[in-house]
Amino acid sequence: MASxxxxxxxxxxxxxxxxxxxxxxxxxxxxxxxxxxxxxAILDAGSPACVIxxxxxxxxxxxxxxxxxxxxxxxxTVAGTxxxxxxxxxxxxxxxxxxxxxxxxxxxxxxxxxGEAPVIVSVARLAxxxxxxxxxxxxGLLLRRLPEARLLLVGKGETRARLEQLVAExxxxxxxxxxxxxxxxxxxxxxxxxxxxxMAAGSDESCRAALEAMAAGRPVVARRVGALPETxxxxxxxxxxxxxxxxxxxxxxxxxLGAPExxxxxxxxxxxxxxxxxxxxxxxxxxxxxxxxxx
Numbered sequence: 001m002a003s004x005x006x007x008x009x010x011x012x013x014x015x016x017x018x019x020x021x022x023x024x025x026x027x028x029x030x031x032x033x034x035x036x037x038x039x040x041a042i043l044d045a046g047s048p049a050c051v052i053x054x055x056x057x058x059x060x061x062x063x064x065x066x067x068x069x070x071x072x073x074x075x076x077t078v079a080g081t082x083x084x085x086x087x088x089x090x091x092x093x094x095x096x097x098x099x100x101x102x103x104x105x106x107x108x109x110x111x112x113x114x115g116e117a118p119v120i121v122s123v124a125r126l127a128x129x130x131x132x133x134x135x136x137x138x139x140g141l142l143l144r145r146l147p148e149a150r151l152l153l154v155g156k157g158e159t160r161a162r163l164e165q166l167v168a169e170x171x172x173x174x175x176x177x178x179x180x181x182x183x184x185x186x187x188x189x190x191x192x193x194x195x196x197x198x199m200a201a202g203s204d205e206s207c208r209a210a211l212e213a214m215a216a217g218r219p220v221v222a223r224r225v226g227a228l229p230e231t232x233x234x235x236x237x238x239x240x241x242x243x244x245x246x247x248x249x250x251x252x253x254x255x256x257l258g259a260p261e262x263x264x265x266x267x268x269x270x271x272x273x274x275x276x277x278x279x280x281x282x283x284x285x286x287x288x289x290x291x292x293x294x295x
Contacts, residue, residue, distance in 0.1 A: 092227065093283045094211035094274050098187060103216070105192035108185070112177050114192065117150045118257040121193035121218075123186070123209040124200070126157030126178075131199025131223065133166065138249025140170050145254055149175065151197075154189060156181045190216035194263060195256045196238075199249070201226025211278050214238075214270035219263045221252045231278075237270035 109115065120139065124130045132153065139151050153163070153176065160178060167176045182189050190196070196213035200223060207227045210220050214231070220238030222228045234240040239252040256263045276282075 091278055091283065091286075092208060092211055092231075093280045094208070094215040094278050096215050096275060096279055099190070099212065099215040099217075101187075103187040103191035105188055108188050108192040112150075112152065112179070114150050117148045118146060118194045119150050119152060119192055120195045120197050120221075120253060120257075121152045121154060121190060121213075122197045122199075123154040123189075123212070124198060124202075125155050126153070126160045126163060128159060129200060130157075130159075132159070132163050134199045134223075134244055134246060134249060135197055136163070136166060136170060136172065136176065137246035138253065139176070140172055141246055141250035142253050142257075143172070143175060145250075146257060149253075149257060151176045152179050152189065152193070153177065154179045154182050154186075186212070187216060190218055193218050194260065195253060196220045197249075197253065198222045198228065199244075201228055207231050211274060214267075214278075215274040217267040217271040219256050219266035220270060221249070221256060233269070233273065237266055237273050 109119075122132075122135055124132070126132065135151070139149070142149055151172075164178065167173055179189065190213055193213075196210070196218040198207065198210050198213075198220065201207055202209075207222070210222055210228060210231055213220050214237060220232045222232050222238065222240055223244065224240045224242050229240060232238045232240055239255060241248045241252055256266070
């Protein structure tokens with residue numbers, strides 16, 4: 001018997017109910033395989049690259065993306081390949097009100113002795129596969145053109161010691177600052193930035209940090225991976241990189257930092273896009289409409 005719908009929830013949810021179906025919990029990394037069976041199914045799927053093995057086909061998908069826009073309008077493996085007839089997507093959201101007021105960057109710039117230097121901020125857990133090595137390599141090339149530039153790596157994690165060693169090996173120590181975890185004053189940290197950079201999506205393919213940077217009115221330079229291409233509009237709210245070459249990173253950062261007015265215009269466009277496409281109110285409205293359609 002075909003399932004009526006498959007609901008994909010946020011990361012680390014644990015779904016269960018009575019009836020002839022079951023799910024896994026905590027999606028984990030991309031390409032994780034999840035088992036689904038029965039008459040209806042709710043799957044905690046944190047990545048659009050997850051593989052879903054099921055005993056019966058679902059006729060539609062509801063995807064409540066954790067922080068990125070996750071689309072499950074794809075295929076379901078059921079002793080072969082079955083194409084879904086319908087797919088519905090719920091975009092990630094940003095807390096717009098938190099970043100709507102004028103944040104004062106002076107305290108952050110004074111704390112890290114940034115002066116009037118052009119500043120790049122990257123917010124991401126210091127963990128494997130988060131793109132820090134690529135960003136550092138690209139930033140090193142950027143310094144040849146903009147030696148006064150500074151890079152703030154915001155976050156904590158298990159690779160900090162290794163990244164600090166890499167910074168020393170690349171002779172970037174004076175220009176790269178590890179700020180640690182800064183959730184309490186994140187609006188001020190983002191306000192200190194002239195550009196935001198993100199070289200990898202989150203573990204669930206999301207881009208919450210990029211959404212928050214856009215909400216804070218900052219231009220975003222990012223890899224074309226995960227949900228980032230659905231979030232950043234290339235040439236309008238930032239620049240998207242189609243490869244993982246340090247030279248491409250340096251070129252994009254230089255393009256934003258070297259044209260401050262263009263960067264500010266991208267930041268304003270990013271804020272407008274966050275308001276129009278990634279507000280909590282829009283997400284709630286989408287969820288309500290989807291639930292009504294399934295009733």
